Amino acid sequence: MTTEAPHIPVLLDEVMAAFEAIGEGFFVDCTLGYAGHSEAILRRHPALRHIGIDRDEEAVTFSMQKLSPFKERSRLIRGSFSEVVPRLEEAPIAGLLADFGVSSLQLDKSDRGFGFEAPVLDMRMDRRSTKSAYDVVNGYDAQRLAEIFEKYGELKGAKRLAQAIEKRARQKPFESAKALSDFIAGVLPSRGKNHPATLPFQAIRIEVNDELGEIERLLDAIEARHFEGEIVALITFHSLEDRLIKRRFKRWERACICPPEAMRCNCGKNHALGKALSAKPIVASKAELSRNPRARSAKLRVFRFEKGSVA
Ligand SMILES: C[S@@+](CC[C@H](N)C(=O)[O-])C[C@H]1O[C@@H](n2cnc3c(N)ncnc32)[C@H](O)[C@@H]1O
Numbered sequence: 001m002t003t004e005a006p007h008i009p010v011l012l013d014e015v016m017a018a019f020e021a022i023g024e025g026f027f028v029d030c031t032l033g034y035a036g037h038s039e040a041i042l043r044r045h046p047a048l049r050h051i052g053i054d055r056d057e058e059a060v061t062f063s064m065q066k067l068s069p070f071k072e073r074s075r076l077i078r079g080s081f082s083e084v085v086p087r088l089e090e091a092p093i094a095g096l097l098a099d100f101g102v103s104s105l106q107l108d109k110s111d112r113g114f115g116f117e118a119p120v121l122d123m124r125m126d127r128r129s130t131k132s133a134y135d136v137v138n139g140y141d142a143q144r145l146a147e148i149f150e151k152y153g154e155l156k157g158a159k160r161l162a163q164a165i166e167k168r169a170r171q172k173p174f175e176s177a178k179a180l181s182d183f184i185a186g187v188l189p190s191r192g193k194n195h196p197a198t199l200p201f202q203a204i205r206i207e208v209n210d211e212l213g214e215i216e217r218l219l220d221a222i223e224a225r226h227f228e229g230e231i232v233a234l235i236t237f238h239s240l241e242d243r244l245i246k247r248r249f250k251r252w253e254r255a256c257i258c259p260p261e262a263m264r265c266n267c268g269k270n271h272a273l274g275k276a277l278s279a280k281p282i283v284a285s286k287a288e289l290s291r292n293p294r295a296r297s298a299k300l301r302v303f304r305f306e307k308g309s310v311a
Contacts, residue, residue: 007033007034007036007103007104007105008036008104008291008292008294009033009034009036009037009040009099010099010235010284010288010292010294010295010298011235011282011283011284011288011295011298011300012036012037012040013288014282014300015037015040015041015097015233015235015300016040016041016044018231018233018277018300018302019041019044019045019095019097019231019233021231022045022048022094022095022231023092023094023229024047024048024092024094025048025049025090025091025092025093025094025227026048026049026050026051026088026090026091026092026093026094026095027041027042027045027048027049027050027051027093027094027095027096027097028050028051028053028085028088028093028095028096028097029041029050029051029052029053029097029098030053030081030084030085030096030097030098030218031053031054031081031097031098031099031100032052032053032054032059032060032063032076033054033056033059033063033099033103034059034062034063034066034103034105035052035062035063035066035067037097037099038050038052038063038067038074039066039067039070041095041097042067042070042073042074048073048094048095049073049074049090050067050070050073050074050075051074051075051076051077051088051090052067052074052075052076052077053076053077053078053079053080053081053084053085054076054078055078055079055080055081055125055126056078056103056106056125056126057078057126057127058105059103059105060076060077060078063076064076080126080214081098081214081218082213082214082217082218082221085218085221085222086221086224086225091227092227092228092229092230092308093226093227093230094227094229094230094231095230095231095232095233096222096230096231096232096233097232097233097234097235098215098218098233098234098235099235100211100215100234100235100236100237100241101211101236101237101241102114102125102205104294106125112124113132113133113176113177114177114201114205115177116177116178116181116195116197116201117177117178117181118176118177118178119176119177119178120134120175120176120177121133121134121137121174121175121176121177121179121180122134122177123177123204123205123208123209124208124209125209126209129209131208132208133177133180133204133205133208134173134174134175136148136204136207136208137165137169137173137174137180137204138169138173138174140166141166142159142162142163142165142166143162145161145162145165145166146158146159146161146162146163148203148204148206148207149161149162149199149200149203151203152202152203152206152207152212152240153199153200153202153203154199154239154240155199155200155203157187157188160187161184161187161188161200164183164187165180165183165184168183177201180197181195181197181201184196184197184200185197188200202238206240211241212240212241212244215241215244215245216244219244219245219248223248223252223273223309224309225309226273226305226308226309227305227308227309228305228306228307228308229304229305229306230304230305230308231302231303231304231305232302232303232304232305233300233301233302234300234301234302235298235299235300236281236298236299236301237297237298237299238297242281242299242301245301246281246301249276249301249303250276252272252273252274252276252303252305253272253273253274253275253276254271254272255269255270255271255272256269256271257271272306272307273305273306273307274303274304274305274306274307275303275304275306276301276302276303277301277302277303277304278301278302281299281300281301282299282300282301282302283298283299283300284296284298
């Protein structure tokens with residue numbers, strides 16, 4: 001098998017800069033993918049030990065080979081980060097990275113069913129999971145479909161599209177992503193350069209993989225068990241994800257935890273867990289965008305914990 005990366009890591013220089021002053025211990029890459037970020041971190045920090053997590057078997061198999069030069073200090077785990085991170089026993093964790101969303105390989109491989117032209121309707125990151133895009137598209141009623149298009153796609157015309165999909169699926173189930181994207185293009189007007197199915201596909205993918213729930217549970221796990229000095233860097237690809245991170249970082253930065261109706265502070269005002277490294281997210285440079293258009297919606301937020309959690 002080749003170890004040439006089928007995926008270019010986004011914001012690589014910025015991620016490396018975020019972890020430049022990383023302390024001793026473990027580095028957890030929650031979204032190992034094709035190990036672009038992990039390999040660079042392992043090379044740059046020879047004393048760090050590494051844990052790589054991915055729920056996609058193909059990604060783990062590929063990265064196992066790619067990271068074989070570092071196998072003495074690297075452990076790879078197939079599973080979802082929301083389940084694996086709370087169970088990690090390794091300590092201290094000095095750094096944690098998550099680069100959410102799908103990899104280019106997942107998008108490009110037609111048998112995964114993520115792309116508009118794919119001959120299957122799947123979109124599962126973990127092929128062991130029971131719910132696929134086929135089940136969502138052909139099994140959800142119009143109301144449930146409209147809810148996910150609104151919530152996860154912020155789609156105008158969500159109800160109309162949902163009703164049209166339900167009607168057609170009852171006559172003849174959608175068998176492929178291609179059939180679905182062509183159908184959507186006939187229902188929704190095109191807007192700008194993007195395919196009319198972009199937002200509906202995003203919404204279906206988020207539903208199939210419970211992507212926002214996964215992020216919330218990862219943030220809960222980090223909050224429950226973080227270490228002093230731990231650096232957390234999180235890369236998102238759309239505003240729904242970025243909003244979750246931004247809100248959580250604000251909460252972690254809050255010194256005062258008195259209820260809003262309290263007349264004066266009596267909590268000691270010393271509850272901040274640490275600091276977000278910048279108020280605004282870090283985005284890709286022009287040079288990176290010209291090399292990798294996928295970086296155009298990437299946003300990186302970095303948090304440094306100053307207090308460890310009490311075990
Ligand atoms: C954008 S890619 C990561 C690319 C990686 N940083 C690299 O440099 O190659 C996202 C990866 O995260 C994985 N992933 C997404 N959600 C996950 C979750 N909840 N648990 C574990 N892995 C997840 C996907 O399967 C995919 O391989």
